[in-house]
Amino acid sequence: MAELQTNEGGGKKKKGGSKQKKVHVHVDFTPMVDMNMLLITFFMLCTSLSKPQTMEIVMPTNKDTEVKNKSAVKNSEAITVLITGGDSIFYYEGKPIFTDYKSLKTTSYDPTTGLRGYLLRRNSIAVAKIKELKKKKLDLKISEKDYTKQVSEIKGEDGTPTVIIKATDQATYKNLVDVLDEMSICRIGKYVIDKYTSSDNFLVKNLETKGTYQSNFASK
């Protein structure tokens, strides 16, 4: 659809009598634009713009030699979270007390009243420190590098809780990710995913039956 406009005649003859004609080229770009738009639409629809997020986790090794290196967790710092089927979640502090069914507490995934509220309370010192640090970073008082370094230091300090996460076979992957998410929200630096044992099962059953399970167990 290119147009060639030639102005013939009318013009005064130039000096020297050169016979060059003035050619006016006009190309219609409309089809080109149409095609480009189509291609853009195609690319826009086919691309995944939002890259998925990732959660990095480090698991302990299975090797026997490294079992000895396992650090014992202080009783006052340990929190065990039990994830069971049907989106229920329990926790207990320190060592399990089998004789007292109330030692196991029911909680939820609710952001304010659930596990998060509890963990934030337990980890309040570290959370407050990191909050202060973040403010400093926003005011450009410390660099990004120092910030990450200091955050990991605060997370690893003595007195911060260690969370042991145990999930049953009935729990879903979402439950696990949710709990791991709470760990990062509540700035908990030390957490581990462990196996759900029969003693944990006992605790849950005991709570569900309000202690009768335990008395039945003892009478047997």
Add this chain to the structure above:
Amino acid sequence: MSKVKVARKSTLIDMTAMSDVTVLLLTFFMLTSTFVKKEPVTVKTPGSVQEIKIPETNILQILIDPKGKVFMSLDKQADMINSLESVGKEYGITFTAEEFQKFKLQKTFGVDIKIMKQFLALKPEVQDAELQKYGIPTDSLDNQFKAWVKNARTSNGKDLIIAIKADQQTPYKVIKSVMNSLQDLSENRYNLITSLKVESTAKKE
């Protein structure tokens, strides 16, 4: 009353500038785009507040569907060929050059190594539909999953990142067995792929 003279104007619009813009946009999209990967099963990843993005290359992605079927994908074709060869060797199966070529083109793989030959002989259109029915065996008796991970690691070396992409509803039992297999191979660092969670009630510090 004087007549209003309507000036005769040409309606030709110069599209050159428009064309410039579209070409620029097109170039941008072509350069930045990463195509949506075709996956045999639809997986809805759970949301999290994590902000770390997953790197694009050197990934061994483990895809777990809600029923617990396990599929894998590697982004380098050379690794795929090497892994297939060495996994085949472990199970006493040798593949032909043609089969390697076919395997190379798979986006995601996940069939029992014993029926891999029959599977690769199928037409590509049929393969997609068939793949959904299978999955890599992960049970303790015949843990081919372990073999795949081990050989992918030896083929690619240290830089390979293992990423687990599982559905929200996947039972923890399957995740546990996958994690245990990885643990047995001393693969202690890996990623869990999540999508962004929009939290309105979250107390942001």
